[in-house]
Amino acid sequence: MGARLLIVRAAPLTTVQDAGRPGMLVHGVAASGPMDRAAHARAGLLAGATDGAGLEFTRAGLDLRIGHGQARLGWDGGRFSARIDGKPVAWPGGATLAAGATLSIEPGEAGNYGYLRFGGALDLPAVLGSRSTSTRARLGGVDGRPLRAGDELVLRGEGVEPRIPPAPPMEDGPIRFVWGIHADRFAPSVRAAFLRGLFRVTPTMDRMGVRLADEAAVFAGASILSLVSEPVLPGDIQVLGDGTPIVLMRDHQPTGGYPRIGTVISADLDRFAQLRAGSAVAFAPVSVDHAHRLLRSRPR
Numbered sequence: 001m002g003a004r005l006l007i008v009r010a011a012p013l014t015t016v017q018d019a020g021r022p023g024m025l026v027h028g029v030a031a032s033g034p035m036d037r038a039a040h041a042r043a044g045l046l047a048g049a050t051d052g053a054g055l056e057f058t059r060a061g062l063d064l065r066i067g068h069g070q071a072r073l074g075w076d077g078g079r080f081s082a083r084i085d086g087k088p089v090a091w092p093g094g095a096t097l098a099a100g101a102t103l104s105i106e107p108g109e110a111g112n113y114g115y116l117r118f119g120g121a122l123d124l125p126a127v128l129g130s131r132s133t134s135t136r137a138r139l140g141g142v143d144g145r146p147l148r149a150g151d152e153l154v155l156r157g158e159g160v161e162p163r164i165p166p167a168p169p170m171e172d173g174p175i176r177f178v179w180g181i182h183a184d185r186f187a188p189s190v191r192a193a194f195l196r197g198l199f200r201v202t203p204t205m206d207r208m209g210v211r212l213a214d215e216a217a218v219f220a221g222a223s224i225l226s227l228v229s230e231p232v233l234p235g236d237i238q239v240l241g242d243g244t245p246i247v248l249m250r251d252h253q254p255t256g257g258y259p260r261i262g263t264v265i266s267a268d269l270d271r272f273a274q275l276r277a278g279s280a281v282a283f284a285p286v287s288v289d290h291a292h293r294l295l296r297s298r299p300r
Contacts, residue, residue, distance in 0.1 A: 002120055003069035007151040008102065011060035013207065014148075015133035016124060016141035017115075018052040020250070024128055025231060029139065030251045032132035035113045035207060035273040038298070039077040042165035043115040046074025046094035050159050051121035053131045055147070057114050059276075061105035064116070067152065070098045072119030072159050078111010078274050094162055111274040112205075119159020136208070136251060169298070174284035176268050177237065178291055182227070182259035186239075193218045194261060194283065199245065203277040207251040210272070211244060212281060219243035229255040235264035235272075237283075247272065265291040267298060 007014075017040065020033025034040035034056055043054060055062070061080055074094035075082060082089050083104045089095065096119075097103060105114060124131045124141065133141030142151055183191060197216035204211040214220070219239050232238070236248045238258045247264060248256070264272055265286065275281065286294075 002123065002157070003071040003155040004067040005071065005153040005155065006065045006067045007147050007149055007153070008063035008065050009149055010062045010147045010151075011058040013135075013146050014055060014057040014062055015135070015146055016053055016122065017056045017132045018054070018130055020132045021128050021130045021134075025254050027128075028254045029128060029137050030134060030254065031234070032130070032134045032140070032207075033250050034115065035250055036077060036115070036270040038168060038270050039113070040115045040117070042092065042168070043074045043076040043094075043117040045163040045165040046076060046092060047117040048072050048094075048119045048159035048162040049074070049117045050157065051118070053122045053124065054115055054117035057105065057116065059107055059112055061107055061114065062116070062147075063102060063104045065102045066097045066099050068099055069155075070096060071155055072096045072162065073103060074117045074162065075103075075105065075114065076165075077114030078108065080108040080111070080114050081106045110276065112276060113273060118155050119162075120155030120157045123154040123156050134251060171268075171271055174282040175264055175272050176284050176286045176291070176294075177235070177262040177264050178288055179285055180236065180260035180262040181230075183261050185259050186261055190218065190221075191261070195285065197282070199281045199283075201275045201277050201279045201281060205277065207249055209238075209246045209248045209252060210275075211246050214243060214245060217243075219245065227257055227259055229257040232256040232260065233263060235266070235269050236260045237262045237264065249273065265294065267291065267294040 017034045020031040022031045076092035127139045138144030197218040199212040202211045
């Protein structure tokens with residue numbers, strides 16, 4: 001029998017996530033997957049994971065007890081704090097825990113999402129090729145829902161030798177994007193104001209999207225704010241009918257009927273996902289070729 005894990009406490013929207021379901025939008029199902037892919041991968045190295053699935057938790061953290069056997073765990077993501085049986089341990093980090101041990105992950109000073117990975121594989125069924133939880137479609141994970149206190153998870157196998165991941169790049173400054181398919185529907189003056197403007201992350205955020213406050217009223221006078229619905233992608237910057245910009249995230253809807261002035265590049269989407277409510281956001285355009293070079297240069 002593999003190790004058994006008991007969820008003692010879980011932050012809202014704690015879910016199982018793996019690489020997701022790319023290619024399923026044609027069937028109306030978002031890809032899902034980690035909001036911060038790089039942190040998910042680093043936690044996997046710290047755990048010696050041979051399996052792609054792990055837990056994504058939000059700012060309140062979680063408590064997890066080893067109910068049977070032993071398990072190697074690795075954790076990473078936004079700046080949280082961690083304790084094993086009440087004793088502080090490094091964040092990010094990893095450890096092998098025996099039966100009865102409790103890992104507590106508590107709120108920290110920055111970030112929205114953290115990740116817990118395992119040496120063994122989570123014994124959960126794949127749905128449409130993935131164990132990622134899609135709460136909107138009620139697919140994957142545990143009954144297609146967020147985890148809650150009392151849930152038990154089973155691990156199969158032992159994993160491999162843990163590795164110390166490369167340090168994440170220390171990035172700040174504007175969020176980089178490529179101009180979107182509808183950029184030319186906005187007047188040149190609006191596009192210029194978008195590059196000069198300062199936006200702010202609002203508390204209205206989830207795995208579907210992040211609503212921004214348009215403090216400079218960049219889009220207040222925009223007139224073409226409704227279109228025939230078209231497929232959308234993670235990172236798309238949609239401008240709603242009232243002029244509110246929303247950045248679409250991993251569980252976005254399959255189609256959208258609002259113009260997309262740009263798309264946040266993959267190399268910056270993890271960083272954007274970790275910005276807390278109240279954070280100021282500026283945008284800077286790059287070419288598609290430059291976005292590809294940035295993505296290829298990132299640690300793997």
